[in-house]
Amino acid sequence: MTGLDVVFVLVGLLTAAGAVLTVTSKNLVHAALALAVTLAGIAGVFLVLHADFLALVQLVVYVGAVAVLFLFGLMLTRAPIGREALDSQNRGLALAVSGGLFVVLSTLIVLAFGDVRVDAMTGPGIDVIGIAIFAVWVLPFELLSMLLLAALIGAIVLARREDGESGEEAEVTRIEVGDPPINESDGPPAEVAGDGQAELPAGSGGGGQA
Amino acid sequence: MTVLAQADPNVVLIPDVAWSSFAPELAPTFMALVLLLVAITRGREQIVAAPAGLASVAGGVWLVTQGPVVPGAVAIALGVGLPAAVFAFPRRTSLVQAWGAGMALVGALVLTGWQYVTVLDVAGDGSGRIVPQEALAGALANDGIAFFTRITVYLTALIVIPLGYGYLQDRRINRAEVEPLLLLSVVGMVAIATANDLITIFVALEVFSLALYVLCGLARRDRRSQESSLKYFVMGAVASAILLYGMALLYVATGSVALGDIGTALTLVSTPRIVAVLGLVLVTVGIGFKIALVPFHLWTPDVYQGAPTNITAFMAAATKAAGFAVVLRLYLVAFPGLQSLWVPMLAVLAAITMLYGAYLALVQRDLKRMLAYSSITHAGYATIGVVSVSDAGLSATLWYLLTYAVGTLGAFGCILALERTRKGEVGLLELRGLGRTSPAIAGMLSLSLLSLAGLPPTAGFAGKLVVFQAGLEAGLTWLVVIGVLSSVVAAFFYLRLAGQMFLEEPDEGAPVPVQSTGLSAGIAVSATLVIFLGVQPQLFLQLADSAVALVP
Amino acid sequence: MLSEFLPVLLLFGLATAFAVGSIAVSSLVGPRVPNPTKLAAYESGNEPLADVKNTRFSVKFYMVAMLFLIFDIEAVFVYPWAVVFRELGWFGLGQMVAFIGVLGVAFIYEIGRGGLEWD
Numbered sequence: 001m002t003g004l005d006v007v008f009v010l011v012g013l014l015t016a017a018g019a020v021l022t023v024t025s026k027n028l029v030h031a032a033l034a035l036a037v038t039l040a041g042i043a044g045v046f047l048v049l050h051a052d053f054l055a056l057v058q059l060v061v062y063v064g065a066v067a068v069l070f071l072f073g074l075m076l077t078r079a080p081i082g083r084e085a086l087d088s089q090n091r092g093l094a095l096a097v098s099g100g101l102f103v104v105l106s107t108l109i110v111l112a113f114g115d116v117r118v119d120a121m122t123g124p125g126i127d128v129i130g131i132a133i134f135a136v137w138v139l140p141f142e143l144l145s146m147l148l149l150a151a152l153i154g155a156i157v158l159a160r161r162e163d164g165e166s167g168e169e170a171e172v173t174r175i176e177v178g179d180p181p182i183n184e185s186d187g188p189p190a191e192v193a194g195d196g197q198a199e200l201p202a203g204s205g206g207g208g209q210a
Numbered sequence: 211m212t213v214l215a216q217a218d219p220n221v222v223l224i225p226d227v228a229w230s231s232f233a234p235e236l237a238p239t240f241m242a243l244v245l246l247l248v249a250i251t252r253g254r255e256q257i258v259a260a261p262a263g264l265a266s267v268a269g270g271v272w273l274v275t276q277g278p279v280v281p282g283a284v285a286i287a288l289g290v291g292l293p294a295a296v297f298a299f300p301r302r303t304s305l306v307q308a309w310g311a312g313m314a315l316v317g318a319l320v321l322t323g324w325q326y327v328t329v330l331d332v333a334g335d336g337s338g339r340i341v342p343q344e345a346l347a348g349a350l351a352n353d354g355i356a357f358f359t360r361i362t363v364y365l366t367a368l369i370v371i372p373l374g375y376g377y378l379q380d381r382r383i384n385r386a387e388v389e390p391l392l393l394l395s396v397v398g399m400v401a402i403a404t405a406n407d408l409i410t411i412f413v414a415l416e417v418f419s420l421a422l423y424v425l426c427g428l429a430r431r432d433r434r435s436q437e438s439s440l441k442y443f444v445m446g447a448v449a450s451a452i453l454l455y456g457m458a459l460l461y462v463a464t465g466s467v468a469l470g471d472i473g474t475a476l477t478l479v480s481t482p483r484i485v486a487v488l489g490l491v492l493v494t495v496g497i498g499f500k501i502a503l504v505p506f507h508l509w510t511p512d513v514y515q516g517a518p519t520n521i522t523a524f525m526a527a528a529t530k531a532a533g534f535a536v537v538l539r540l541y542l543v544a545f546p547g548l549q550s551l552w553v554p555m556l557a558v559l560a561a562i563t564m565l566y567g568a569y570l571a572l573v574q575r576d577l578k579r580m581l582a583y584s585s586i587t588h589a590g591y592a593t594i595g596v597v598s599v600s601d602a603g604l605s606a607t608l609w610y611l612l613t614y615a616v617g618t619l620g621a622f623g624c625i626l627a628l629e630r631t632r633k634g635e636v637g638l639l640e641l642r643g644l645g646r647t648s649p650a651i652a653g654m655l656s657l658s659l660l661s662l663a664g665l666p667p668t669a670g671f672a673g674k675l676v677v678f679q680a681g682l683e684a685g686l687t688w689l690v691v692i693g694v695l696s697s698v699v700a701a702f703f704y705l706r707l708a709g710q711m712f713l714e715e716p717d718e719g720a721p722v723p724v725q726s727t728g729l730s731a732g733i734a735v736s737a738t739l740v741i742f743l744g745v746q747p748q749l750f751l752q753l754a755d756s757a758v759a760l761v762p
Numbered sequence: 763m764l765s766e767f768l769p770v771l772l773l774f775g776l777a778t779a780f781a782v783g784s785i786a787v788s789s790l791v792g793p794r795v796p797n798p799t800k801l802a803a804y805e806s807g808n809e810p811l812a813d814v815k816n817t818r819f820s821v822k823f824y825m826v827a828m829l830f831l832i833f834d835i836e837a838v839f840v841y842p843w844a845v846v847f848r849e850l851g852w853f854g855l856g857q858m859v860a861f862i863g864v865l866g867v868a869f870i871y872e873i874g875r876g877g878l879e880w881d
Contacts, residue, residue, distance in 0.1 A: 007771065047767055057838050065831035072824045108485055112462050130842030134854045139232075139349045140413045141839070141857065143401055145864035146239070147417045148832050150394050152868045153246070154424035155828040156877045157387050158439075159821050243867045250874025 008048045015041030028074055036067035050123030230328065231352040233281055234321040234360055235400050237288065240266070241314030242393035244292065245307045249386035255296045255306055263293040280324040284317040304385040308375050308728075311389040315368040315396070322360045325352070351406035351469075355535050358608040358754065359403035362531040366524060366615050367396045369735055372728030373623050374520025380630050383428045383518060392524065395421035399532035403539075408457040408467040411536055415453070415500070418532060419446050422525060426517040438516025445499065445509045453496025459489030460544075469544040476547030490548055493540065494555065501533035501589045504563040511574075514582035519629055522578060523622035526585045527615035534592055534611055538604060541596060549599060557597045557689050563590030564696035572703050577625050577636045580703070581618070584662055587700055588614050591693055595677045598684030605754035606673075606680040612750065613661070613673035613743055620658030620736035624651050627729055638710060645712035654737045656708040661740045663701040669743035676751070822880060829877060836865050 018038035025031045039062040046055035124132075133141055247258040266289025273282030295309040371389070378385050398418030405411045423446065427439025461467050463486040464475035475481050498506040514522045545552055567587030574580035592614070595607030628636045628644075628651070644652040661670035674697065681690040743750065843850070843858050850857075872878065 052767075053842065056841075060838055061831070061835060065827065065834050069824075069827050069831060072827050076821060076824055104488075108459075108462070108488075111482065112485065126842055127846050130846035131849065133839075133842055134846070134850050134857055137349070137409065138857060139401075139405075140410045142860060142864075143398070143410065143413045143417055144839070145836075145861045146394055146397060147413060147420060148835060149246075149864055149868045150391065150398075150417060150420045150424065152829070152832050152865075152872060153387050153391060153394075154420065155825065155832070156872055156875050157424055158427060158430070159825050159828070160875065160877065243864065246867055246871045247874075250871055 004048060008045070011041055011044035011048060015045065029071065032067065032070045032074060035070065036063050039063050039067060052123075053126040053129055230278070230325055231350050232404065234318045234325060234364075235397050237284065237314045237317040237321060238311075238393040238396050241288065241292075241310055242390045242397070245310050245393070246387070246390045248296075248303060248307060248310070249390065252303070253301045255303060256293065259293045259296040259306075263289040263291075265289070266292075278324075278328075281321060284320055288313055288317050304375070304379070304388075307386070307389040308371050311393055312368060312371050314393065315364050315371070318396075319361070319364045319368070322357065322364065326357060349406055349410055349468075350404050351539070352404055354754075355538050355604075355608065356400070356404040358612065359531050359535040360400050362612050362615050363396055363399045363403075363528045365612075366527040366531070366619060367392060369619050369623075369732050370520050370524045370527075373523065373619070373626055373732035374518070375728045376726040377520055377626050377630055377729070378518065380633075381429055381432075381518065383430075388425065388428065391421045391425050394418075395425070395524075396528070399528055402532050403535035405536075406469050406539075406543075408460065408469070408472075411540075412450070412454055412457060415536070416450060418529070419450070419500075422521070422529070425521045426513060426525075428521070429518050432516075434516035435518065436516075438513045441509055441516075442513045449496050449499035449506070452492050452499075456489045456492025456494075456496060459485055459492065463489055469539065472544040473546055476545065486548065487551060490545060490552060491555075494552065497533065497537055497540065498559065501530055501537065501592075502586045503559050503589055503593065504566045504586065507563070507567075507586045510586055511579045511582045514585070515576060515578045515635075519578065519622060519626050522582075523619055523626075526581065526618045526622065530585065530589060530592070531611045531615060534589075534596070534607055537593075537596055538607060542599065542604065546599070553597050553599060556593055557686060560590045560593035560597060561689055561692045563587065563593070564693055565699075568696040568699040571700065575637045575639075577628075577638070577641075581621060581625070584700060584704075585618065587696060588662070590696070591674060591677055594681040594686065594689055594693055597689070598680045598686055600680065600684055601755075602676075602680040602683055605751075606676040609747075609751060609754040610673040610677045613669035613740075616736050616739040616743060617658050617661035617668070617670050620654055620733060620740055621662060623729065623733035623736055624655035624658065627651050627733070630726075630729075638707070641707060641710045642714040643711070646715075651733075652711040654733050656711065657737050657740055659704040659707055661744070663704040664697050665701065667741070667744045669740045669747070672744050672747040672751075825877060829872065832868075833865070836862070 015038050018034045018036075018041055021034035022031045022038060025034060040059065043055045043058040043063070046052075046058055244258065244262045247262075248255045251258055266285050268289075270282040270285030270287075270289060273279075273285060275282075291313045292306075292310050295306050295313075299305045299309070371392070374388075378388060395418045398414050398416075398421065401417065402411055402414035405414055423439055423443040426442055427435055429435035457467070460472060463481050464472045466472060466475065476486055495506060499509070502510045514526065517525065541552060541556070564587055567583050567585075567590060571580050571583035571587065574583060588610075592607050592610050595603045595610060597603070598606075625636050628640055632640055641655075644655070657668065661668035664670045664674040674693075678690045678693060681687075681693070839861065840858070843854065847854055847858075
């Protein structure tokens with residue numbers, strides 16, 4: 001039992017504990033924080049596997065940004081924070097599916113990698129990764145900049161307050177017969193509340209057909 | 211190509227960048243960036259347009275002196291055109307953006323043609339096969355699939371821009387970011403059609419999907435638009451996760467992410483088969499979501515109905531083209547070793563899709579929803595071309611996507627005209643008597659619906675004919691029979707719409723649909739293409755036939 | 763290489779031990795005399811004003827987090843480039859300039875659209 005194994009066991013226990021807490025805690029914010037612990041534990045696993053750059057990226061991006069976004073999303077959307085029941089009452093089915101998935105995945109992984117010794121892995125250093133990205137994977141790298149650009153535009157378009165909005169929840173509106181046409185140079189006129197013509201609402205229409 | 215190429219950091223292989231392989235994408239990319247900067251200038255667009263135009267002209271002149279004339283000419287034209295548009299339409303930012311985006315797409319089409327002439331069509335007389343080109347160390351596969359998808363996607367975007375311009379104004383949709391997002395989506399779609407390894411496919415998929423998620427939700431005060439964007443995003447994220455897991459399993463099984471290497475590895479006996487099959491299934495699920503195969507189609511009706519109609523038109527036509535490009539490339543390059551597995555699987559999915567889509571389209575009352583179900587059905591027809599694993603099947607699918615695109619754009623264009631007048635959802639009731647109040651719109655809508663149904667002499671008929679032919683040649687007679695059955699059912703509801711338009715009396719006080727310049731131009735172009743492709747399909751059919759050589 | 767992280771592990775262990783230990787010791791050894799003033803929520807001496815359950819968080823926090831994430835990922839990609847930029851030469855520089863250029867356009871757009879305005 002080398003030191004590496006000891007460290008891996010500890011980190012693995014931490015990750016597993018965090019994962020168990022995520023799915024069993026009754027408070028949604030506790031669950032999000034336990035998820036952050038789990039992701040940090042995975043960064044530790046990356047370190048055990050000699051992938052230091054990946055561990056860094058995991059900590060910086062996942063724990064530092066994604067978990068934070070998770071928490072903001074919880075708070076923004078008035079998600080139930082508290083001891084309400086968060087189950088969908090499908091525990092048996094969920095247990096069966098996730099248990100089956102666990103069995104399949106562990107079998108696959110053990111079959112594929114079961115005889116690789118962790119000590120024998122040297123792991124790619126950050127310099128090899130760098131060369132790989134910029135000499136071989138040029139196209140996905142440049143496409144990634146487009147992806148980040150699209151994400152940024154989306155964040156600004158969808159979250160920005162428009163002129164005339166109060167910041168409260170917007171009513172359902174459509175333009176109505178009799179609305180004056182607008183020119184480009186004018187600002188947007190006041191919105192008219194109310195629905196369009198009476199139609200099958202999308203929800204019941206979808207529920208009826210699908 | 212393994213994931214990490216070499217272990218020695220002192221010897222770096224700089225890939226030779228074959229600029230001609232992705233030259234058509236550069237035009238929309240740069241224009242998207244410039245239009246984004248124009249969007250914030252609020253009245254003084256020349257601050258951005260003049261330097262950008264100058265840089266583009268300078269680059270174009272340099273290109274012309276260095277060798278390739280056409281790209282240089284395109285760069286000069288764009289560099290002159292954008293400041294000219296700013297000069298011609300002072301302070302009308304969204305019109306400048308629309309013109310800029312249109313010019314960029316025309317430039318991209320010109321560059322695609324140039325690429326075809328200089329790089330792909332080596333025989334030089336248009337009759338030879340397209341010779342595929344590998345670039346960027348095998349990450350880019352510039353072949354017939356890429357060429358056809360480029361044409362379809364650029365053409366679709368080019369038609370959608372004038373279709374939607376007035377509509378976006380009417381609905382007061384946040385207009386400044388529409389064109390850049392549209393161009394970004396176009397770039398992502400073309401990138402996925404040229405991608406030759408799993409990672410590039412995934413990143414390009416995310417690029418165009420993300421742009422579409424945002425575009426769907428742009429009518430911010432309409433709850434259905436928000437619903438559409440949210441549903442598309444959540445389901446798309448889950449599908450992408452499943453796709454990525456399938457790709458990871460494929461990498462585990464074959465040791466490489468390049469499609470060609472996966473193809474050869476899957477034929478070896480030493481590859482663990484169960485892992486590869488699992489990967490194949492998961493990848494099918496993920497991609498099936500994008501092309502809306504049953505049972506991965508549940509997002510399509512709500513998303514198509516809620517999104518702004520010009521975005522729906524773009525999604526219906528272009529996302530299918532990009533999705534099928536990936537399907538073709540994946541299944542014909544990377545998965546031929548598992549053919550005995552995926553051909554029956556996809557064939558059954560196609561059959562279910564065709565029947566289900568046609569049946570459910572019958573009971574819809576809202577036109578956009580009905581067209582959504584019809585697009586699901588058309589995905590089934592196009593899959594017939596995929597499962598008939600042959601050159602004829604490949605060219606049939608590519609051709610079918612083009613004909614489907616022009617028909618869909620025409621139909622959605624007419625719905626746009628109606629929606630702008632009714633200022634609400636367009637259902638079957640609104641079509642009553644349209645033949646009397648506005649024969650032009652009714653005529654064009656009927657033409658597009660006939661094309662979607664597959665009746666001669668429209669483009670849809672030519673498309674279905676070729677696809678069914680390919681299916682028959684491959685021995686999938688049962689699938690073709692189901693396809694014909696589903697076409698009959700679909701034709702029923704398309705003709706019912708046409709009947710409602712021409713044989714019913716209009717309601718009192720029904721307003722005449724809007725006839726604005728851009729809208730009429732867009733619909734007219736679509737209708738013209740429908741007729742042209744239906745009556746004279748030889749040119750594009752020949753192109754499709756020559757498009758069958760794939761990058762190994 | 764992994765042994766370089768041993769001090770980090772030690773620091774982690776020490777921090778955990780200190781935190782857990784101080785709480786444990788204080789709960790075991792310290793006197794327990796509850797008092798309503800001591801048990802009230804700490805709000806710098808005042809009563810808590812906002813009803814946390816029903817107030818709506820402003821979206822500006824989300825905007826900050828989202829923008830941070832995007833530029834964070836950009837920074838993460840600069841690290842591997844910075845390690846090997848000499849070997850990559852002019853080509854690598856061009857790539858990185860293109861990447862940062864696109865995100866620079868995004869940045870200018872965001873400034874112009876008021877994404878950095880707090881209100």
